[in-house]
Amino acid sequence: xxxxxKNDEFIDxxxxxxxIFFADQERIHKYAIINKDGAVYHPDPKRKKIYQWExxxxxxxxxxxxxxxxxxxxxxxxxxxKIIKHEWRLLWRRNSEDAKASLYYGQHSRLIPKLTFNEILxxxxxxxxxxxxxxxxxxxxxxxxxxxxxxxxxxxxxxxRFTRFHRKINNEHLKKYVEGGHYDEDVNLYDYIDAKMHGKxxxxxxxxxxxxxxxxxxxxxxxxxxxxxxxxxLNTEFQAHNSSFLTILMYLFHKYLKMDYNMMYYSAxxxxxxxxxxxxxxxxxxxxxxxxxxxxxxxxxxxx
Ligand SMILES: [Zn+2]
Numbered sequence: 407x408x409x410x411x412k413n414d415e416f417i418d419x420x421x422x423x424x425x426i427f428f429a430d431q432e433r434i435h436k437y438a439i440i441n442k443d444g445a446v447y448h449p450d451p452k453r454k455k456i457y458q459w460e461x462x463x464x465x466x467x468x469x470x471x472x473x474x475x476x477x478x479x480x481x482x483x484x485x486x487x488k489i490i491k492h493e494w495r496l497l498w499r500r501n502s503e504d505a506k507a508s509l510y511y512g513q514h515s516r517l518i519p520k521l522t523f524n525e526i527l528x529x530x531x532x533x534x535x536x537x538x539x540x541x542x543x544x545x546x547x548x549x550x551x552x553x554x555x556x557x558x559x560x561x562x563x564x565x566x567r568f569t570r571f572h573r574k575i576n577n578e579h580l581k582k583y584v585e586g587g588h589y590d591e592d593v594n595l596y597d598y599i600d601a602k603m604h605g606k607x608x609x610x611x612x613x614x615x616x617x618x619x620x621x622x623x624x625x626x627x628x629x630x631x632x633x634x635x636x637x638x639x640l641n642t643e644f645q646a647h648n649s650s651f652l653t654i655l656m657y658l659f660h661k662y663l664k665m666d667y668n669m670m671y672y673s674a675x676x677x678x679x680x681x682x683x684x685x686x687x688x689x690x691x692x693x694x695x696x697x698x699x700x701x702x703x704x705x706x707x708x709x710x
Contacts, residue, residue: 415547415548416527416545416546416547416548416617417545417546417547417548418543418544418545419544419545419546419616420543420544420545423513423544423616433512433643434644436507437507437512437642437643437644437645438643438644439644445644446644447644447645447646448644448645448646448648450645450646450647450648452647452648452652452679452680453646453647455677455679456647456651456652456655456679458677459652459673459674459677459679460630460634460655462673463659463665463669463670463673464630464665466666466669466673467659467663467664467665467666467669469630469663469665474628476624476625476627476628477627477628477629478627479528479529479530479622479627482528482622482627482632483526483527483528485629485632486526486528486620486632486635486636487525487526489632489633489636489658489662490510490523490526490636490639490640491523493636493640493658494508494510494511494523494640497640497686497687500686500687501685501686504642504650504685504686504687505686507642507643508639508640508641508642508643509540509541509638509639509640509641509642509643510523510541510618510639510640512643513541513544513618513643514541514544514616514618514639516616518554518598518611518613519556519560519561520554520556520560522554522613522615524544524615524616524617524618525615525617525618526617526618526619526620526639527545527617527618527619527620528619528620528621528622528627528632529619529620529621529622530621530622530623530624534621534623536621537621537622537623537625537626538620538621538622538623538626538631538634538635539620539621539635540618540620540635540636540638540639541618541619541620541638541639542619542620542621543619544616544617544618544619545616545617545619546614546615546616546617547615547617550614550615551599551612551613551614552612552613552614552615553610553611553612553613554610554611554613555604555608555609555610555611556608556609556610556611557607557608557609558575558607558608558609559607560609561575561609575603575609576603577602577603580601580602580603580609581601583601584598584599584600584601598611598612598613599612599613599614600612618639620635622635629662629663630659630663633655633658633659633662633663634655636658637651637654637655637658638651640654640687641654648680648682649679649680649681649682650682650685652674652679652680652681652682653681653682653683653685653687653688654685654687656670656671656674656681656689657687657688657689660689660692666697666701667689667692667693667697668692668693668694668697668698668700668701669697669701671692671693671697672697672698672701672702
């Protein structure tokens with residue numbers, strides 16, 4: 407396993423986790439493109455066009471013109487985690503298929519046995535090249551452990567892996583179950599490291615949390631860049647700047663930067679960029695004829 411410098415508090419466990427992730431054939435066949443080299447990402451032909459659309463919308467909304475100091479990493483960490491937590495759940499309620507297809511769910515959630523997501527950890531290190539990148543690495547913090555107190559019911563039904571607990575749930579059986587997990591080098595591949603009875607109907611789980619590392623150069627520590635990266639986490643796995651990405655980004659820009667939805671929608675239409683109108687985050691009610699007229703008039707004003 408690749409380690410960081412001796413004094414670094416985080417350990418890179420990406421390779422171990424990615425190998426499990428890539429072993430998930432069902433997800434690969436659903437979301438990736440299969441060719442002779444195996445599973446590959448979908449082509450990303452609209453990347454530059456989406457960047458242009460994004461820049462012009464940010465300019466139109468007078469966001470680009472503002473000179474702001476880079477946000478602190480601590481601020482970014484809070485901002486990113488608050489939004490992903492809230493928006494993933496909201497997407498689940500609006501369209502659970504979209505939520506289940508998301509990169510964040512596919513690569514950064516675990517059943518312990520409660521659905522638990524990796525916290526986003528914004529980081530920057532010298533030598534990294536791309537200024538902003540979601541889901542770059544999976545890290546663990548040295549010696550960190552967390553606990554969950556769960557109802558025994560969760561062990562009886564739900565995930566098929568717990569069917570072995572049809573017998574009595576007690577400390578002895580829980581211990582055997584935890585010890586049945588296997589290790590790859592010093593990383594426990596099992597979802598948790600300890601499980602004990604906690605009162606009569608509860609189980610206390612101890613597990614090691616993982617972090618979803620987001621590369622964030624100082625220049626990228628702005629709300630608009632973080633929202634762009636969050637849109638990647640909420641978008642389908644194995645896809646980059648496609649129609650659902652654009653739909654999610656429009657939704658986030660409107661909600662968190664108060665950008666005009668019609669302006670973004672019609673700018674995309676006129677740039678011949680496809681919007682996924684079936685996506686859970688498409689705000690059909692916000693697209694209006696009046697909105698388009700208002701935006702075009704606004705455009706005329708600038709020309710005069
Ligand atoms: Zn991007």
